[in-house]
Amino acid sequence: MAEARLDWLGCATFRLTVGPTVVFLDAYLDRVSTAPVVGITTADVDRADWIVVGHSHFDHAYGAEKIALRTGAKILGSYETVRIMGRAGVPAEQLVPVSGGEHIRLGPDLNVRVLPSVHSCLWAKNAGQAHETCFGDLDVLQHERDERLGDLVGWIAALGPEVHEHLHDSNQGALGDGGALLFLFETPDGSVLYQDTSGHWSGILEHLRPDVAILAAAGRGNVDGEPTQGSLAQFVAREAELLQLRRVILGHHDDWMPGFSVPLDPAPIRSELATRLPHVDLLEMGYLEDRPLFSGL
Ligand SMILES: [Zn+2]
Numbered sequence: 001m002a003e004a005r006l007d008w009l010g011c012a013t014f015r016l017t018v019g020p021t022v023v024f025l026d027a028y029l030d031r032v033s034t035a036p037v038v039g040i041t042t043a044d045v046d047r048a049d050w051i052v053v054g055h056s057h058f059d060h061a062y063g064a065e066k067i068a069l070r071t072g073a074k075i076l077g078s079y080e081t082v083r084i085m086g087r088a089g090v091p092a093e094q095l096v097p098v099s100g101g102e103h104i105r106l107g108p109d110l111n112v113r114v115l116p117s118v119h120s121c122l123w124a125k126n127a128g129q130a131h132e133t134c135f136g137d138l139d140v141l142q143h144e145r146d147e148r149l150g151d152l153v154g155w156i157a158a159l160g161p162e163v164h165e166h167l168h169d170s171n172q173g174a175l176g177d178g179g180a181l182l183f184l185f186e187t188p189d190g191s192v193l194y195q196d197t198s199g200h201w202s203g204i205l206e207h208l209r210p211d212v213a214i215l216a217a218a219g220r221g222n223v224d225g226e227p228t229q230g231s232l233a234q235f236v237a238r239e240a241e242l243l244q245l246r247r248v249i250l251g252h253h254d255d256w257m258p259g260f261s262v263p264l265d266p267a268p269i270r271s272e273l274a275t276r277l278p279h280v281d282l283l284e285m286g287y288l289e290d291r292p293l294f295s296g297l
Pocket of ligand 1: 055057177
């Protein structure tokens with residue numbers, strides 16, 4: 001039986017290996033020069049069969065074009081992700097657009113189901129660490145959300161010359177987030193759900209029963225289109241509860257763009273999980289710590 005292994009490559013980017021099949025989950029390896037060094041860049045990637053991209057923002061999609069062109073891997077992502085990849089020079093034969101509802105064979109022991117999702121509320125007030133609570137910002141109309149997001153983008157661009165240059169280099173012309181997706185990977189040994197931004201439709205999560213989930217832990221969570229009321233720890237634990245998980249792996253929680261991001265202390269998430277799902281395992285991964293995904297479950 002093909003063992004499933006998972007490697008964290010910083011931000012929400014992971015490498016899933018199932019037997020002979022190598023899948024990148026997001027592709028953001030070429031980070032701002034001030035970010036902690038992960039130890040791998042797109043120039044180091046020689047093997048990939050698929051690149052599965054959760055949404056079109058640069059800290060997820062940027063780099064997929066380079067890996068695809070180096071390895072011949074196919075890119076699976078939203079219609080917007082696929083559009084910007086085509087613009088970046090990836091041949092159409094390597095592009096697989098999806099929007100939710102697809103069930104795709106990735107390898108001899110690996111299939112994926114695609115599900116619709118939502119992006120975290122970038123435009124809303126946001127606490128720094130996972131235990132800090134945030135309330136309000138409900139029923140804000142889209143034009144006001146867009147205005148607030150515009151202010152945020154301006155603020156980020158002014159963080160310093162390194163960030164400014166990185167935003168310029170990594171700008172692939174995506175329209176917004178391009179629509180966020182979830183991916184449910186199925187192997188003979190178990191299933192793993194991949195989420196790369198802190199948002200969900202409750203009605204979708206409550207019907208899924210993956211063994212493991214990679215859950216994004218960054219920013220203000222989005223619950224059914226509105227900002228979560230409470231803390232990020234409560235938001236992540238609620239997702240784990242809806243999914244009835246046995247193992248949680250966090251993503252997007254490192255200091256991937258200093259000045260904007262913060263290195264997240266997972267302790268409040270661990271303790272919130274323990275109160276709701278006493279038997280759940282929170283697997284903390286370091287960069288490039290290739291780990292078996294389902295062992296011990
Ligand atoms: Zn994003």
